[in-house]
Every structure is written in C-alpha cells, then in structure tokens.
Amino acid sequence: AWVRATDASDLVHGEVISLRTIVLDRRRSTETSELRTALQGQVTALQGQVTALQEQVTTLQGQQGLAGDHTQSELPEEAGG
Incomplete structure (x- = not known):
C-alpha cells in the first residue's frame, strides 16, 4: 500500500508540475503577445513621426531652393552693376 501511495503521489506531483x-x-505567451502589440x-x-519630419525637411529644402534661386538670380545683376 505504501508503494502504491508513493507512486500515486509521484504521479500527482508530476501532473502538478506539468500543469504549472x-x-x-x-502566461509568457500572453505577455509576449501583449508586448509585441505594444511595440507595434x-x-x-x-x-x-518620421514621415512628418521628412515632410518638414522637404518643405525646408523647397524654401531654401526658392531662396537660393532668388539669390542666384540677383547675383548676376549685382555683379554686372
């Protein structure tokens, strides 16, 4: 009887460990999924934000291009005068 009780106890212990x-x-899978969602x-x-910054850079480059074109168009007149 002692052996059977010990065997049963070992079996139950193994099942508990397996369930844990x-x-x-x-739990880890759920946490990983939640973290993945948060990171996404x-x-x-x-x-x-990158897209917005790229748009700002494009706008600034356009403004500099206009200013550069304006300055360049004035230079020959000043040089010739």
Missing part, C-alpha cells in the same frame, strides 16, 4: 509548466508557458504601436507612432 503549461500555465507559465501560456510604438513602431507605427515612430513611423508617423
């Missing part, structure tokens, strides 16, 4: 492992794996949101936000 399953629960921990699922941050990436999306950063991509939006």
